[in-house]
Amino acid sequence: xxxxxxxxxxxxxxxxxxxxxxxxxxxxxxxxxxxxxxxxxxxxxxxxxxxxxxxxxxxxxxxxxxxxxxxxxxxxxxxxxxxxxxxxxxxxxxxxxxxxxxxxxxxxxxxxxxxxxxxxxxxxxxxxxxxxxxxxxxxxxxxxxxxxxxxxxxxxxxxxxxxxxxxxxxxxxxxxxxxxxxxxxxxxxxxxxxxxxxxxxxxxxxxxxxxxxxxxxxxxxxxxxxxxxxxxxxxxxxxxxxxxxxxxxxxxxxxxxxxxxxxxxxxxxxxxxxxxxxxxxxxxxxxxxxxxxxxxxxxxxxxxxxxxxxxxxxxxxxxxxxxxxxxxxxxxxxxxxxxxxxxx
Amino acid sequence: xxxxxxxxxxxxxxxxxxxxxxxxxxxxxxxxxxxxxxxxxxxxxxxxxxxxxxxxxxxxxxxxxxxxxxxxxxxxxxxxxxxxxxxxxxxxxxxxxxxxxxxxxxxxxxxxxxxxxxxxxxxxxxxxxxxxxxxxxxxxxxxxxxxxxxxxxxxxxxxxxxxxxxxxxxxxxxxxxxxxxxxxxxxxxxxxxxxxxxxxxxxxxxxxxxxxxxxxxxxxxxxxxxxxxxxxxxxxxxxxxxxxxxxxxxxxxxxxxxxxxxxxxxxxxxxxxxxxxxxxxxxxxxxxxxxxxxxxxxxxxxxxxxxxxxxxxxxxxxxxxxxxxxxxxxxxxxxxxxxxxxxxxxxxxxxxxxxxxxx
Numbered sequence: 001x002x003x004x005x006x007x008x009x010x011x012x013x014x015x016x017x018x019x020x021x022x023x024x025x026x027x028x029x030x031x032x033x034x035x036x037x038x039x040x041x042x043x044x045x046x047x048x049x050x051x052x053x054x055x056x057x058x059x060x061x062x063x064x065x066x067x068x069x070x071x072x073x074x075x076x077x078x079x080x081x082x083x084x085x086x087x088x089x090x091x092x093x094x095x096x097x098x099x100x101x102x103x104x105x106x107x108x109x110x111x112x113x114x115x116x117x118x119x120x121x122x123x124x125x126x127x128x129x130x131x132x133x134x135x136x137x138x139x140x141x142x143x144x145x146x147x148x149x150x151x152x153x154x155x156x157x158x159x160x161x162x163x164x165x166x167x168x169x170x171x172x173x174x175x176x177x178x179x180x181x182x183x184x185x186x187x188x189x190x191x192x193x194x195x196x197x198x199x200x201x202x203x204x205x206x207x208x209x210x211x212x213x214x215x216x217x218x219x220x221x222x223x224x225x226x227x228x229x230x231x232x233x234x235x236x237x238x239x240x241x242x243x244x245x246x247x248x249x250x251x252x253x254x255x256x257x258x259x260x261x262x263x264x265x266x267x268x269x270x271x272x273x274x275x276x277x278x279x280x281x282x283x284x285x286x287x288x289x290x291x292x293x294x295x296x297x298x299x300x301x302x303x304x305x306x307x308x309x310x311x312x313x314x315x316x317x318x319x320x321x322x323x324x325x326x327x328x329x330x331x332x333x334x335x336x337x338x339x340x341x342x343x344x
Numbered sequence: 345x346x347x348x349x350x351x352x353x354x355x356x357x358x359x360x361x362x363x364x365x366x367x368x369x370x371x372x373x374x375x376x377x378x379x380x381x382x383x384x385x386x387x388x389x390x391x392x393x394x395x396x397x398x399x400x401x402x403x404x405x406x407x408x409x410x411x412x413x414x415x416x417x418x419x420x421x422x423x424x425x426x427x428x429x430x431x432x433x434x435x436x437x438x439x440x441x442x443x444x445x446x447x448x449x450x451x452x453x454x455x456x457x458x459x460x461x462x463x464x465x466x467x468x469x470x471x472x473x474x475x476x477x478x479x480x481x482x483x484x485x486x487x488x489x490x491x492x493x494x495x496x497x498x499x500x501x502x503x504x505x506x507x508x509x510x511x512x513x514x515x516x517x518x519x520x521x522x523x524x525x526x527x528x529x530x531x532x533x534x535x536x537x538x539x540x541x542x543x544x545x546x547x548x549x550x551x552x553x554x555x556x557x558x559x560x561x562x563x564x565x566x567x568x569x570x571x572x573x574x575x576x577x578x579x580x581x582x583x584x585x586x587x588x589x590x591x592x593x594x595x596x597x598x599x600x601x602x603x604x605x606x607x608x609x610x611x612x613x614x615x616x617x618x619x620x621x622x623x624x625x626x627x628x629x630x631x632x633x634x635x636x637x638x639x640x641x642x643x644x645x646x647x648x649x650x651x652x653x654x655x656x657x658x659x660x661x662x663x664x665x666x667x668x669x670x671x672x673x674x675x676x677x678x679x680x681x682x683x684x685x686x687x688x689x690x691x692x693x694x695x696x697x698x699x700x701x702x703x
Contacts, residue, residue: 225592232386
């Protein structure tokens with residue numbers, strides 16, 4: 001039963017990949033392995049596995065499906081760990097429950113998979129189960145978020161540099177607005193979260209010494225509602241003319257801010273400039289429409305790199321402990337060019 | 345002195361104090377400007393943004409009056425927002441009034457059914473309210489995510505947007521919606537016997553049953569009203585940003601609604617309830633939310649600031665603290681050299697007790 005379920009899953013993954021391939025016109029795709037051999041791979045899904053064949057069985061413990069970013073990340077992983085790439089993927093989504101995720105990883109160990117990929121829900125509490133994986137000689141690759149456990153307990157990590165995203169956004173702001181007096185308000189992410197802290201730090205360091213002045217900074221909890229509500233407060237307090245620039249830690253809050261600015265009778269992207277981070281579809285659309293001025297990408301397509309790492313580790317090659325995926329950044333003109341080709 | 349005795353005096357005093365402190369600290373807090381014949385400004389924003397919490401808290405007031413609690417309101421909001429926006433997104437003509445009407449009616453009906461489910465569990469099966477509504481609180485967001493396919497559904501539809509962003513006469517539509525709902529609920533509860541029957545069920549279910557009150561129907565209807573109002577709140581919430589965010593819509597709103605109800609003077613033990621009190625409680629919570637921003641409280645400290653203000657507001661309203669205050673001032677008058685201030689630990693523990701209840 002489980003195998004049949006998995007093969008359905010594989011089919012869905014391949015189908016998603018094919019669809020992504022169809023909409024691609026320019027050469028910016030990250031996965032070129034579009035499924036032409038759909039029929040064969042799905043029928044074979046239940047067949048040969050383990051060491052007998054060359055198929056690598058990989059257990060992937062995902063956090064859940066909490067955002068568009070996460071869905072894109074899952075799709076990327078499923079596409080990269082596909083049959084035609086020589087993998088059998090056992091997928092588990094933990095609904096953001098750390099305990100459920102740890103037990104999923106334990107299941108992977110018991111099933112005797114060849115490698116485990118984890119996108120940890122939280123940083124702490126991983127020592128025991130990682131030790132068990134190490135004892136069973138199953139390599140562990142971390143994806144996206146990291147863990148507080150000792151580096152010896154996992155093989156490698158692939159993810160994003162939130163601080164670099166902040167720096168990239170800040171450098172653009174400094175270049176564009178740094179020479180004139182610019183009053184900036186910030187819509188922070190969820191207080192205490194790594195992306196919020198690191199993006200803020202990176203941005204601040206990049207605009208240091210310029211004429212951009214942060215007049216206020218409050219949390220919008222990474223949500224549209226939060227972004228809109230806080231932006232309304234800013235506008236009531238400083239007036240539309242008292243704010244020149246908004247830096248939102250993600251697209252959704254930026255989209256909320258657009259609503260607030262429009263409701264106040266001003267033009268977002270003109271009267272008040274907006275810089276955000278993430279580059280999800282709605283955000284990119286707003287960028288093309290001229291309502292956002294600059295977006296730094298937070299790339300969810302980590303699958304290929306993770307798959308590559310798994311192969312290298314299993315082949316006994318030396319790998320680094322951390323790999324940062326390069327993020328792109330778009331202004332309005334660049335966004336118009338790529339928006340149709342982006343898979344997420 | 346009779347004014348002091350009025351049960352709404354302290355809730356109103358807390359709200360007025362909050363506003364006055366804000367205006368003194370930052371005059372922009374109360375600044376209202378006229379643009380194109382409509383009023384804009386922070387006070388207007390507070391009235392508009394209060395709408396979802398107001399509707400949810402009204403339903404919560406009725407449920408609490410029957411000795412119940414409804415933890416599922418946030419999840420119901422997410423479901424109703426997801427249902428309405430999915431219907432609009434899938435329709436060929438998202439901007440038409442017909443589509444929007446259908447979307448709203450279907451979403452509200454779904455919310456009503458969810459409320460009826462809660463009421464069925466509580467009144468017919470006799471399950472503890474906190475557990476019965478917990479089921480939907482946990483499952484509801486999953487349902488909403490299923491409806492939206494795990495993504496944030498966005499639409500462009502002028503009539504739908506009008507609900508939360510439009511203006512009628514000077515003021516936002518959302519404000520008129522909650523005023524109308526408050527008026528309807530107040531009329532039905534206070535101009536008929538329903539309010540009294542609800543209170544009797546909450547004060548003593550057994551005695552009221554023996555007296556011939558059909559408590560089952562009253563409890564069921566309270567949960568249905570709560571579900572219905574949460575559904576409308578979900579629609580206004582989705583209309584605010586024109587997006588159905590199933591993970592975040594109405595997140596934790598059940599707790600803020602309970603807080604607002606308690607701040608308004610309705611006891612969590614059930615029985616007597618105050619609709620006017622709830623209205624004031626909701627405005628207090630929303631104003632406090634804006635206060636944090638206008639004071640520029642750093643985000644890391646804002647939960648503490650919120651908690652401290654809530655503790656003070658609850659303390660000020662506590663009858664026991666009033667009694668201590670009176671005793672202390674009487675002693676002061678008798679011995680001008682100075683009596684003892686109200687005992688700290690006692691006051692603190694009373695506050696803590698209320699705090700726990702509120703949380």
